Every structure is written in C-alpha cells, then in structure tokens.
Amino acid sequence: MLGWELPPHNSGGLGVACFHLSKAIASQGTSIDFVVPYSAKHEEIDFMRVHNATELSPLHKFGMGAYDSKFFVETVDKKSPGELRTIRDIQAQYGRFVEEFVEKNDFDAIHAHDWLTMEAGMRAKELTDKPLIVHVHATEFDRSGGDQGNPVVHEIEYQGLIMADRIIAVSAITKQIIVEKYGIPADKIEVVYNAIDTLSFDPNYEYDQRTYRYLEGLKAEGYTIVSAVTRLTIQKGLGNLVRAMAKAIEKYDRLVLLLAGDGEQRDELIRLAADLGISDKVFITGFVRGKQWRDSYNVSDVFVLSSVSEPFGLTALEAAHHDNALIITNQSGVGEVLHSIFRYDFWDTDRLADQLVGIATSPALKESLRNNVAKEYARISWQDVAKQCVDMYANFRPVEVYA
Amino acid sequence: MSKRGITLYMHVHQPYRVRDYSVFDTAINHNYFNTPDPASNQNNEKILNKVAEKSYRPMNALLEKLLHKHPEFKVSLSITGTFIDQAQAWAPDVLESFKRLVQTGQVEIVAETYYHSLAFFYSRKEFERQVEAHKAKIREIFGVETSVFRNTELSYNDELAQWADQYGFKGILAEGWDPVLGWRSPNFVYRPEGTENISLLLKNYKLSDDLAFRFSNRNWEEWPLTVDKYNSWMESSVNDQSLVNLFMDYETFGEHQWEDTGIFTFFEEFVDRWIQNPDNTFYTVSEAIEANQPVDTVSMPQTVTWADTERDLSAWLGNSMQHEAMRHLYALEEDILRSEDGDLISDWRKLQTSDHAYYMCTKYFTDGDVHAYFSPYSSPYDAFLYYINAIRDVRWRLHETHKTGGLSG
Numbered sequence: 001m002l003g004w005e006l007p008p009h010n011s012g013g014l015g016v017a018c019f020h021l022s023k024a025i026a027s028q029g030t031s032i033d034f035v036v037p038y039s040a041k042h043e044e045i046d047f048m049r050v051h052n053a054t055e056l057s058p059l060h061k062f063g064m065g066a067y068d069s070k071f072f073v074e075t076v077d078k079k080s081p082g083e084l085r086t087i088r089d090i091q092a093q094y095g096r097f098v099e100e101f102v103e104k105n106d107f108d109a110i111h112a113h114d115w116l117t118m119e120a121g122m123r124a125k126e127l128t129d130k131p132l133i134v135h136v137h138a139t140e141f142d143r144s145g146g147d148q149g150n151p152v153v154h155e156i157e158y159q160g161l162i163m164a165d166r167i168i169a170v171s172a173i174t175k176q177i178i179v180e181k182y183g184i185p186a187d188k189i190e191v192v193y194n195a196i197d198t199l200s201f202d203p204n205y206e207y208d209q210r211t212y213r214y215l216e217g218l219k220a221e222g223y224t225i226v227s228a229v230t231r232l233t234i235q236k237g238l239g240n241l242v243r244a245m246a247k248a249i250e251k252y253d254r255l256v257l258l259l260a261g262d263g264e265q266r267d268e269l270i271r272l273a274a275d276l277g278i279s280d281k282v283f284i285t286g287f288v289r290g291k292q293w294r295d296s297y298n299v300s301d302v303f304v305l306s307s308v309s310e311p312f313g314l315t316a317l318e319a320a321h322h323d324n325a326l327i328i329t330n331q332s333g334v335g336e337v338l339h340s341i342f343r344y345d346f347w348d349t350d351r352l353a354d355q356l357v358g359i360a361t362s363p364a365l366k367e368s369l370r371n372n373v374a375k376e377y378a379r380i381s382w383q384d385v386a387k388q389c390v391d392m393y394a395n396f397r398p399v400e401v402y403a
Numbered sequence: 404m405s406k407r408g409i410t411l412y413m414h415v416h417q418p419y420r421v422r423d424y425s426v427f428d429t430a431i432n433h434n435y436f437n438t439p440d441p442a443s444n445q446n447n448e449k450i451l452n453k454v455a456e457k458s459y460r461p462m463n464a465l466l467e468k469l470l471h472k473h474p475e476f477k478v479s480l481s482i483t484g485t486f487i488d489q490a491q492a493w494a495p496d497v498l499e500s501f502k503r504l505v506q507t508g509q510v511e512i513v514a515e516t517y518y519h520s521l522a523f524f525y526s527r528k529e530f531e532r533q534v535e536a537h538k539a540k541i542r543e544i545f546g547v548e549t550s551v552f553r554n555t556e557l558s559y560n561d562e563l564a565q566w567a568d569q570y571g572f573k574g575i576l577a578e579g580w581d582p583v584l585g586w587r588s589p590n591f592v593y594r595p596e597g598t599e600n601i602s603l604l605l606k607n608y609k610l611s612d613d614l615a616f617r618f619s620n621r622n623w624e625e626w627p628l629t630v631d632k633y634n635s636w637m638e639s640s641v642n643d644q645s646l647v648n649l650f651m652d653y654e655t656f657g658e659h660q661w662e663d664t665g666i667f668t669f670f671e672e673f674v675d676r677w678i679q680n681p682d683n684t685f686y687t688v689s690e691a692i693e694a695n696q697p698v699d700t701v702s703m704p705q706t707v708t709w710a711d712t713e714r715d716l717s718a719w720l721g722n723s724m725q726h727e728a729m730r731h732l733y734a735l736e737e738d739i740l741r742s743e744d745g746d747l748i749s750d751w752r753k754l755q756t757s758d759h760a761y762y763m764c765t766k767y768f769t770d771g772d773v774h775a776y777f778s779p780y781s782s783p784y785d786a787f788l789y790y791i792n793a794i795r796d797v798r799w800r801l802h803e804t805h806k807t808g809g810l811s812g
Contacts, residue, residue, distance in 0.1 A: 213799075214430040218811070223810075254811070270788065274723035277723075279728075279731075279791055
C-alpha cells in the first residue's frame with residue numbers, strides 16, 4: 001500500500017483513513033506493506049509493516065502537499081541539502097524506493113492513495129504487472145475549491161486514473177468528478193465510503209464544561225451553538241456559512257457560530273462577520289487539538305459541513321458521534337451515507353439559514369435529527385469498507401490473497 | 404506687539420495592551436492586560452520600562468535642564484491617566500521627574516480623557532466622567548488645575564469645541580489642516596464656530612512633523628535636518644505672525660526618533676538658538692491664548708484628527724471590526740456603572756483606550772506602515788479577536804457577579 005502519512009504524523013484525514021482502512025483489511029487476513037515518504041517509528045502499528053522511503057523527518061515539513069498542492073514547493077525544508085527540496089523531489093525518491101521494493105518482494109496488488117503516490121504506483125505496476133488500485137480521497141478539483149487547480153497535479157491524477165486497473169472513490173460525488181472531469185469510464189470506479197472508528201477516541205475523555213465556558217453560558221440562556229470544525233480554507237465554503245448565520249440571526253438571534261480551526265481564510269471570515277454585524281456571534285478558536293478539539297464537538301448543537309467540494313467529510317461522522325444534529329452540503333460525500341440530516345447546495349445561504357432557524361427553534365426537530373443520525377453513523381464500519389477492498393483484491397487473484 | 408512664540412505641546416501616553424486573550428480564556432481568566440511572557444510586545448510593564456529608558460528619562464532630564472537654563476522656555480504636556488497609573492506602578496522615578504518639571508512653573512498640564520478614549524463619539528456622559536477623572540488625577544499628582552483641553556488623537560469638531568466652551572475651558576487644541584483653514588495660517592489664535600469664550604490653537608503640522616515623523620528619514624530631501632535650517636524655517640514661518648504651535652507625541656524624543664538620530668542634541672541646540680533672538684520666546688498653551696486675541700472664526704463640522712494623510716478617525720473607526728468592537732464595548736456602559744464594581748469598571752475603561760481600535764486598523768500603504776510599527780499584534784485580525792473575547796469576558800463578569808444583563812451582545 002502506497003500512502004503519504006499515518007497518524008500521528010498526519011496533517012489531516014488522509015492519514016486517518018489509511019490507518020483505519022489498513023487495520024481493518026489486515027484483520028481480515030491480508031498482509032500489508034505500507035510505504036510512507038518519511039522516517040519515523042510507528043510503534044503502535046503491529047498489524048502491518050511500515051516502510052520509510054526517505055530519511056526525512058515526518059510531515060511537518062511537507063505534509064500540506066496532501067491537502068493543498070499550491071504549497072508543494074514552499075513548505076519543504078530549504079535547508080536540507082541535495083535533491084530533496086520539493087514535493088516533486090520527495091515523490092521521485094519515494095518512487096525509487098518503491099521500484100527497489102517491488103523488485104525484491106512478492107505481493108498481489110498495489111493500492112495507491114491520491115496523486116502523491118500515483119506515479120510510484122504506476123511504476124510498480126509497470127515493473128511487476130501486478131494490478132493497480134488507485135484510491136481517490138480527493139482530487140485536485142476538490143483541493144482547489146472547484147477550480148482547475150495545479151496542472152501538474154491534474155496531469156498526474158489523469159495518468160494514474162487511466163493506468164489504474166480499478167479505482168476506489170470515497171463517494172458518488174467523487175466518482176462523478178472522476179468521470180466528468182477526467183473522462184474515466186464509470187464502470188471502472190467503485191464507490192467505497194470511509195467510516196469512523198469510535199474505539200480510537202480516548203476512552204478516558206470526559207467533556208469539560210469549562211473549555212468553552214462562555215458558550216455554555218450562552219446555551220444556558222437558550223442559545224443554539226452551530227459549529228464547524230475545520231481548516232479555514234476556501235474549499236470549506238465557510239463564507240457562505242457566515243452569511244447564512246447572519247440571515248438566520250435576523251430571524252432568530254439566539255444563535256452563535258463556533259469556528260474551530262485555523263487557515264488562510266481566517267482574516268477574511270473575521271472581516272466578513274464584522275461587515276455583517278455579527279462579530280459577537282462568531283467565535284474563532286485557532287487551531288485546536290486534543291481536549292479542546294473534542295470539547296468543540298461537545299459544546300456544539302448543530303454541526304455544519306459547508307464544503308464547496310468535499311469527497312467525504314469524516315468530521316461529520318465525528319460530530320454525529322458527539323451528538324450533533326448535522327447539516328451537510330449536497331457537494332459533500334458523507335451526506336450520501338446519512339439520512340437523518342439536512343442538506344443544501346453550498347451556495348444556498350437562504351436554505352441554510354432556514355434550516356438553522358428551524359433546528360434552533362424546534363427542540364423536537366433537533367432531538368430527532370440528533371438521535372436518528374446517531375443510529376445511522378454507528379452502522380458505518382471500517383470492516384465493511386475493508387471487505388469491499390479485499391473483494392476487489394480477490395477479483396484479480398481469485399486463489400490466494402497475499403497483498 | 405507681544406513676542407513671537409513657540410507653543411510646544413507634547414502628549415504622554417501608554418495604553419494597557421490586551422494580551423493574546425483567546426476563546427479559552429473567556430469566562431475563565433479575567434486578566435486581559437498582564438501577559439506572563441516577559442518578552443512579549445503585549446507586556447505593558449516591559450514596554451513602559453523600555454520607553455522610559457529611551458525617552459521619558461533622558462527627555463525629562465533635558466527638559467529640566469533647559470527649563471532651569473531659560474526662564475522663557477515653556478512646555479505644555481498632556482499626560483493620560485493610564486500613563487500615570489503605569490508610571491506609579493512600574494517607574495515611579497519617571498513620575499517624579501514629571502512632577503519636577505511642573506514645579507518649575509514653566510510647564511502646563513493639558514486636560515483630556517483619563518483613558519485616552521473615543522468616548523466623546525459614543526457617550527457624552529462617560530466622556531465627561533473621564534475628563535473629570537483626569538482633572539482629579541492631575542490635581543492629586545501635580546497639584547495643578549487644567550484649563551486647556553485636547554481630545555484623544557487631537558480629534559476635534561465644532562460640537563467638541565462648543566462642549567469645551569460650555570464646560571469652562573479657555574482653550575482647545577486641534578490640527579491645523581489646510582482643507583479646513585484654506586488660505587488662513589495655523590500661526591494665529593482662532594475662535595471655534597458657535598463659541599463664546601474659548602480659543603483654538605492649531606497645530607503647525609509641517610514644522611511639527613518635520614521633527615515627529617521626518618527627522619531621521621534619510622529619503623527626505625531635507626535630511627539631515629540641522630538647527631540652522633529648522634530655525635530659518637521657524638523664523639520665516641512666524642515672520643509677521645504670532646506663534647508656531649508644535650504639537651507632537653512626547654515619545655518622538657527617544658522612542659520614535661532614537662537617540663542616535665541626534666534628536667536630543669538637535670532639540671537642545673534649537674531651544675538655545677530660538678531664544679537667542681530677543682524677539683522670540685516660548686508660550687505655554689494658556690500663555691499663547693492670553694497673548695493673542697482670536698483673529699477669525701474657524702468651523703470644523705466634520706471630525707479632524709492629527710493622524711494619517713486623511714486627518715480623520717479612519718485609523719480608529721475606519722473598518723467594520725473597529726465599529727463592532729466599540730459598539731459592543733459601549734453597549735455595556737449602563738450595566739457596568741450600575742455594578743459599582745471598581746475592578747470591572749476599571750477594566751472596561753482600560754478597554755476604551757483608543758489604541759485598541761488603532762491596532763485593528765487595516766489601512767495599508769504609507770499609513771499602514773506606521774500602524775504596523777505601533778502594533779503589538781501580528782495582524783489587525785488578531786487584535787480584534789483578542790479584544791472581542793475580552794469584551795465577552797467583561798460581559799460574563801457582569802452577568803455572573805452582578806446578575807445584570809445577559810451574555811448576548
């Protein structure tokens with residue numbers, strides 16, 4: 001399996017998904033060699049072999065490459081000597097490592113995650129004639145918020161998708177993008193949704209009412225807390241969320257918005273809230289992790305996933321796990337696996353405002369949404385996801401699966 | 404005819420900067436102004452000590468020397484309440500040196516709001532309370548009465564002048580801004596529109612800003628500014644006129660213009676040179692008013708300040724964040740005062756200091772450079788977030804301790 005990050009050296013959801021997917025696949029009897037582009041011990045991983053393709057330290061130097069290809073030159077450590085200066089250089093070294101690895105080791109299938117590892121995957125297929133599965137967690141269209149994005153990345157994705165024997169898309173919406181934007185035949189693509197591993201949450205955690213004490217105070221006054229736990233970046237559609245909040249507050253003012261996260265759009269959102277006269281109703285935390293991160297889900301009543309283009313959207317499942325009512329854009333994949341939710345088009349601030357006011361003013365509605373989605377998300381399991389992958393491997397090698 | 408005089412007026416001020424006060428501090432930790440980090444640019448004690456070392460101590464020593472040397476040398480100072488409070492706590496010797504200046508009888512203290520606030524534009528009652536509080540503090544520390552008024556950042560309009568006239572001030576200070584004055588010179592005393600007794604002194608911004616802003620600027624065509632050159636400008640400016648009003652921040656000397664620019668030596672030599680001419684003298688603001696009858700009436704219906712190229716309030720109230728911050732701050736007034744909680748009232752007033760709004764300014768280019776230099780935050784947006792969290796916490800304290808109001812803004 002060719003990946004770019006694994007927890008704790010991940011900068012986002014890609015590493016989390018790869019971890020849980022691999023763990024579940026391994027538990028169903030498949031042997032996995034997982035290649036990462038950095039050097040780190042993964043002592044907590046005993047279900048597969050993790051291989052380090054370079055001597056670089058983990059992702060704090062170049063991790064953004066997984067989420068925003070614009071950063072792919074600047075974020076790499078300029079001080080490091082020799083060739084390892086850009087994401088492209090790291091990918092080249094990653095590719096050479098994979099070449100050597102596949103010459104020396106036996107396996108049955110190549111499973112590559114996103115554009116970062118597609119070139120290595122293609123090379124491995126070329127050298128060994130083993131089937132290549134390309135797993136698409138996000139395309140360049142998603143990362144760039146619907147624009148064309150980086151043409152180099154786009155080209156690598158296109159080649160990888162063409163060369164792949166099978167493609168896994170994390171949602172129907174992603175499958176549609178692959179068909180429409182990359183011209184790939186639909187029957188080559190299988191939709192395999194992500195899941196959530198609730199066992200991975202710290203069992204000793206207890207919600208601390210004091211972390212967001214002011215918000216708890218507002219709740220005691222009858223306020224409804226709307227939240228988004230996210231990077232503050234254009235792809236996430238947060239400008240429309242703030243505009244919808246302003247419209248909703250006009251009709252019903254006991255609403256506040258918690259934006260838990262940081263990102264390049266932060267200043268713009270602060271300014272927008274001030275322009276709309278709702279600064280006092282918008283709480284911006286900066287980057288949160290650990291307890292502050294979990295407490296942000298807990299203080300929240302309504303979680304909005306406002307993305308312009310979101311292949312999946314694990315945070316929505318996390319929010320459901322913490323008893324939130326969910327509102328999810330039609331452009332977010334996770335909405336396809338949940339039913340007891342509100343949906344809207346990312347640009348439709350009137351509709352979102354209506355939904356916010358509706359939930360805030362009707363305790364019955366809020367409780368139904370929360371209780372019912374709680375039953376739904378719990379049924380989504382990584383074991384089911386793994387089963388789909390294992391079946392796919394088996395279709396190539398029907399006799400014995402030993403990836 | 405009376406002598407031609409320079410009215411040197413300097414403004415002494417330090418705010419209580421808000422530390423990095425986050426959502427997670429709100430409603431938990433009510434300390435907004437004391438950062439534990441000794442190296443932080445939000446550390447008010449550190450900054451006061453730094454400026455004391457670079458500016459207050461050496462400049463007061465120089466002023467004291469010149470006052471003793473020349474009985475004609477006069478200075479006017481406005482010293483904010485927040486500065487006095489900080490000096491009392493962290494640099495009592497600095498406050499003592501100001502007292503010695505006042506004791507010479509050649510230094511006049513100018514009235515203003517205790518908290519260097521924008522209260523005039525939000526709450527007339529609160530504004531008057533702060534003027535009273537400042538008068539009382541000056542009386543307590545220096546044993547003198549004030550009779551000439553200046554408002555925060557030299558902000559001024561006809562309404563303010565009429566208020567000061569009614570209140571009983573005999574003089575008021577403003578920017579001598581060309582678009583208002585037209586062909587008229589700032590080197591005379593004027594009468595504000597709609598007033599009976601009060602006189603208006605206008606800043607000669609060209610000669611003031613030569614020192615305050617341009618003195619060390621090597622890209623300025625007149626750099627380096629010599630005493631000869633400056634004295635000749637001054638002489639030609641007052642040729643057949645009455646006075647030159649040099650208004651500036653006190654911190655010009657040693658902090659905005661560092662010692663190594665030669666500002667102290669320049670100043671000392673210039674004072675000597677100016678007084679050598681027997682036709683010349685210095686005035687305190689009150690003396691300037693007594694020595695000169697108003698020559699005309701000046702009207703400024705719109706607010707004029709001494710800041711930026713616009714000379715308006717846009718550095719403080721130019722964007723929506725600043726308006727939001729002030730709106731929520733002043734909305735708490737009645738409940739805060741009713742609480743009779745000294746600490747809470749004091750914190751609320753410290754948040755009124757105009758510097759907080761200034762740090763949220765997003766004007767860029769030339770003006771923005773100045774703002775960035777004076778800001779302890781990495782961006783105006785950070786300044787805004789910390790500030791709005793502090794306002795929420797003030798609201799929280801009201802609600803928790805005094806059961807007034809609610810948490811909604």
